[in-house]
Amino acid sequence: MSSGEFASAGADLELVGIQKRFPGFTAIEHLDLKIPAGSFFALLGPSGCGKTTTLRLVAGLEEPTAGRILIGGTDVTNQKSFQRPVNTVFQSYALFPHMTVLENVAFGLRRRRIGDPVAKAHEALRLVELDHLASRRPQQLSGGQQQRVALARAIVNRPALLLLDEPLGALDLKLRRQMQLELKTIQEEVGLTFLHVTHDQEEAMTMADTVAVMNKGRIEQMGAPEELYELPRTAFVANFLGQSNLFTGPVVGSTSEAISVDVAGQKVVVPAARAHRHTGEVTIGVRPEKLTLHLTEPVDDVARNVMGPGHVVDVSFSGVSTQYIVEVPGIGNLIVFAQNMAFGPVAHEGSEVWMSWNIEHGFGLEDDASAEPRFEADDTTRSIATQKRSSLLTELEGA
């Protein structure tokens, strides 16, 4: 659809066996992905995980080393970026400084010789509520306004697929919320397929229907935001998407209903349906807000796991909730988010506390417990550097 008409609706995007190597490193190992038409899909991951490369491959700004890209069933792998029915909202916005806002928005329409570009550009600018600034230059607008112009410039072309490359990264929190809402509204109004790349887990979760968590050039887990949050499959997802308390230990008993794990002498029960591994060493976890803090040892309850006693080492009050860090001997530090139902924090630094949670809230990870670091998040600078180094070494050995 290089010229003439608009896409009638959003289209599927399918990536088949995509691999992308740059001189010296592999950005994407092997990627298979299918995004259904009309959905809002978020690709979430730390910097350097290959998400922006994926986006650029779809936009046609990079060529894959291997694999195929299909948009609406058509193979576009060999098409140049200007031939693809795809538009991008760039992280830097990349608004042409030598053109007015209106000319920026009309640019794509004029290139495709679509009738009445000026009226259509005005219409798109009205959609983002910036029509009154049509004759300004982009550099005379604020960051949020520029972002909306970039959005208008992309959606005015009615692409089958709209790519968003961390477009909200440069905005402050309030503007960000506002833009998230606007993006979501526009997506529902125009019915396009959105592919949103971000490192902001909150943004991905609030906006997308489906989130794919990407790490080291492959997708760790994909699903609805609630599903990903409540039932993470790997330690990376558990730590990148919100925070998690993770424990490692051998399975000491299992029934069809539940497995019980020995965590440094304390028995923790996880529903079998929520655990990926049922034997041997396993990693299990629970979200910090699912934990209840007790100042006295709680009475035994078959429906609840109990851990403790431990000592509060840090209390940070954040208004809605309070975050406690509790050190449990032999296990490590646990994070507890407690809603502030009473005034101020209920436990103080040094207090002896117990924690309990509903058995139903635990989850068991798929990772090999012995291979993964126990409580270390995967997105720290050091672990990224270590990963880079080891991947470079394998690369060198292979060459």
Next chain:
Amino acid sequence: MAFAAFSAGTTGTEAAPRRKSPIALLLLLPGILYLVLFFLAPLVSLLLTSFQAPSGFGDVGQYSYAFRWENYVEVITAYWPHIMRSFGYALIATVLALVFSYPLAYFIGVKARAWPLLQSLMLVLVIAPFFISFLLRTLAWKQLLSDESFVITSLKALSLIAPDAYFTGTPVAVIFGLTYNFIPFMTLPLYTTLERLDLRYLEAGSDLYARPFDVFRKITIPLSMPGIVAGTLLTFIPAAGDYINASRDFLGGPDTQMIGNVIEANFLVLQNYPAAAALSIILMSVILVIVSIYVKRSGTEELL
């Protein structure tokens, strides 16, 4: 003002001095004095000379102050072809220099970004001719292109040019010389803008359905306008007043005389100082008018 166009190499966002300090004025003083002494005073003198009339009983070359505006009418009538030729040659040489320099500057500034060493090497090669006096270089070209030279005889032997063809003394030789001598002045400002060209704009253009040629025409060219304006001005202005290339001692002939040659002849040979001065003023004014229109029309204000 037109001169702002020369500042293409610097960013436009530099903060203006916030307060006037006596030190700033003191530092400005030498520059102001220099300009007054060596630019303003000669300019006034030139203007006055251009209206001088021959002294009643004086020798050749003796003039007294008057308001003889007929000087202008006379020189324009007498040297009309030379004036037109000057701007014609300068225009052709500027366009040719732009055509040669743009790809070169694009290669150095954009394609060679990943290899800074290559970039520096190529820049040195662009500047290298400056290490030799341009008189010498132009004389060397005269030798190379003379009728008995290896280049011309070889071309004749290969029947690529007619046996009675000659090169020196023709307009082609003069325009060639002008183009050759001013290419670095075109390449360097082009390089400074292209070196800072944000390639993300080009990607955005391609993403918005622009074919490579459209990206070049609609994005690359407009964004490099400051360099184009600075380069063309740095080429066109000196080329229009040049008197070396067109001189009979170098690449020119009797039919290729430019306004610079006429001024030189009037000043040094004919000792007709008012005519030379009037021609200089005309040259200067025409250039100023052309440059102002050009800068205004090219609309580069917000890119500077």
